[in-house]
Amino acid sequence: MIYLGEQKEALNKYYSVVTCWVKSKQLGRKKASNPNGYKCSNLSCSVCTRDLKRIEGHDRFFAFIIPKLEGIIKVKPDKMLQLELDLRVEWWDNINHNLIEFNDGCSEVFKEKGYGGWFTDAKGLNYDLAEWLDQHTCTFCNRQYIFTARKNAGEKGMTCQFDHWFDKGTRPLFALSFYNLIPSCSVCNSSVKSVAHFNTDEYLHPYLDKDISSRFKFSSIANTATQYGITFLNEDKMDAKTKRTLDGLGTKLVYSKHSEKELKDLIDLRMKYSENYLKNLLENTFKGDLTMTKEEKYRLIFGIELSEDNMHKRPFSKFKKDIIEELLRIK
Template identity: 35%
Template sequence: MLFIENYQDAKDYHNGLLKCWFNSKLYTETERRNNQFQCTIRNCPSCVKDRKYYSKTLHEDIRRLIKQNIDCILTGEVGQLVEFYETNSSLLNENSLEIENFFVNSAYKNFFQTNCAEEFLNLLNKNTCIYCNRNYTLAIVKGRTRAEIDHWLPKTHFPIFAVSFYNLIPSCHSCNHLKGAGEDAEWWVKNHKEIANPYSDKGTFDFNYTFSKSKNEFEITFENVSNPKIRRMIKENRLREIYSAHREFELRDLHELRLKYPDNYLKDLLAKTFSTSISEEEKYRLIFGIDKNEENFHKRPLSKFKNDIIKKLLSL
């Protein structure tokens, strides 16, 4: 898993436009004038398209709960979201269908995903899937999002967090559907502290592998897992299974560089193929098609995996 850093611009954009949207849905026109709310988002789609549509269907207790806790709902970290859910679970569960319609259908699908997700993902600026780093998430057609958005706390169990900033993870289609959803909301309440969140729980691990000569087979392994949350993340996001699917391609190619060529071939390839004027980062891009620096792993698929395997091969 990669980690999401330098996200303040995306967070400011998300918070500004959704506060505007919620303001238009939760308050009457008279109340909005009294609040003197000022939208700060240029060409805000809520101002342009949705401001006149005051939602009359919300139960008054739910409306009051959202008004009083809008900052937590929009920008609270995962621990704060779970605490909010536990405190208000009875009311939320009693009105689950109403909340799902308001947050999942109206706020997320009809407003955010349709009007804002493309710009939100552009501001996060991640070229590959946060979970697997094997698939590009680039925009192809104007108006289509460059990635899917996974809900770290599944919106199936927590519809009220469908547009919560720290709950929105840019991912590829495969990871969005492979990632475990847990058994129910209580499973996440119990286990959320044990699983790394890409925004807040940065940690390290190294890819490695074993090779059975008799079977001519590889097995993906993980080493130096410094944070138990990362270990749980590897399990819940099926990273072993995902990367096992690549072992007969990228892994075998790198492994055979070590088996079929002289011991120093890989080192010579990096040291002597190009003139000394070219940087090591540029060599990795040209030879292996990956980025070497951790902060740039997101730019090209499999950068983390290949870097770790190459490091292992160079040490043999």
Template identity: 30%
Template sequence: MIKIKSPDLNLLESDHIKGLFTIVSNRLDKYLKVKQVILQKYSLREILVGDPETLSQIVDYLEGKLNSEDKLNLKKVFNYESFSRSRLYNAYSLAENLHVNVCPYCNRQYTFTINKTGNPKKTRPIFDHFYNKNTYPYLSLSLYNLIPCCNICNSSFKGSLDWQFFSHINPYDSGFGDECRFSLKINKGFGSDFYFGKTDAFEIKFTKTSNSKILNNIGDLALEQVYEGHKSVVSELIKKEIMYSDSYISNLYHQFEGTLFSSLSELKSIVYNSPISEEDLGNEALSKLRRDISEELGLNNY
């Protein structure tokens, strides 16, 4: 849903190569037959840090060339469990480098990384394998195949579904953007109740799109169903539309301009808890819902 925007992908790739290349290369040397197959067209570097489209090309090339024994050996080479447990470069290292604080699949759950030396209380996002690691073990440690996400998206919904670059949105490549937005559908017979923020008066839907990748993400991650549980957020926005008139907003702005607010857009963003730009969507949970519905209600007209 939300594109992952890392501060410095080049540095991220460099750290990933530095942390994994030698280890994986040494393991691969133990299986010369399978090494010859997987490195015949693509380098180990491309496998580890190739972009989402390159990973798709690697899959297209390798599938059909590897038998079940080859894949069992590749699980030992590209060992995700070993990476997770490593005392050096590991899943916590990657999570800290990424700075992804909200699940990019659903934009509902926070995915903060807490990993302080000497403190046993630790947490990080779950890393989903966009290409599941059982079917595509050679991509188990590929940077752009490791999607930092929440446990609900990873375990409850996606699991080991067979996602492909051509069939689903990879958050490293893109998000829904304005191609698919949240929208409200007012239920029949509840017109007046809607304007008082009654939650049974409306449903949260996505706008129609012909993008099959977006539709597949919505379906597989049950996004419409889970967002029905966030009607109270929309109800709050509807009530604020009534509470905060244009004149009241204007008075607040002129009263605190230059001290609390640098612009009218910043004031409205605070009042409606709605991000100003696409760049801000990955910082707060439910930010896309708030922004899309705020714009649909006309709350962000400046």
């Protein structure tokens, strides 16, 4: 898993657009036939330039939720469950001693119409958010690129999927919350993590844990004289939170098929050639007038990034960095 940072600029852009959408779904678009509708002052707003119709039947829910919208959209992952509890208690005490109306509002507004409709529609916010975040590989596995590219005239082309850290089926209140949307590849989102119930007490979170990449190291293990497998260095000493996260994301599983490809290539460089070949490759490939940093050498020779801040830019950066370091230690 890769640390995503706070992404404050992306957060503010995202919140602005979500605010316009929620208020437009409460009031409808402001126009001659709907003078009490909503329209922001931004003439190029991607929401307010569309003819959006209001969602009927949730007047009390909108009146309750809109003053709290900033908190819902911007809430940090470790504060989400407490916020949900606080809102449910406030609704019960002051609005209605029946949470069905609150739950229905969360499901229809945030999950069904919000994420399931608007966020991923023909002019989907998912493309905008992916571009604002500017993450190049899957947050969970760092194996696949998740570039965003649009067709002509801004039509959909390709982009990442967004995993809901707190499953939107059981936590619809956070279906559009910024820090609950994790840019990922289809394998990690749909197959590996899917609807697994993660939390922030027992699992590492890519928006909270800055030291994610340094809490574990990939390692190789000899299965036979000629075949190697992928494991983790000192796994028996790994802290419970890190181990639980790696298990939950199926990290060892999704990397297992790379033992005969990326892992084998690196081991061959070390084992099939002279003892110092890998070291010489790094130290002597670019000599002469070229002055190159260690990061530049690794990028050009192995196609990876060394800096944790840049690992998302190249697939397998974390994996190859760890394996190369391990191979260089072999005497």
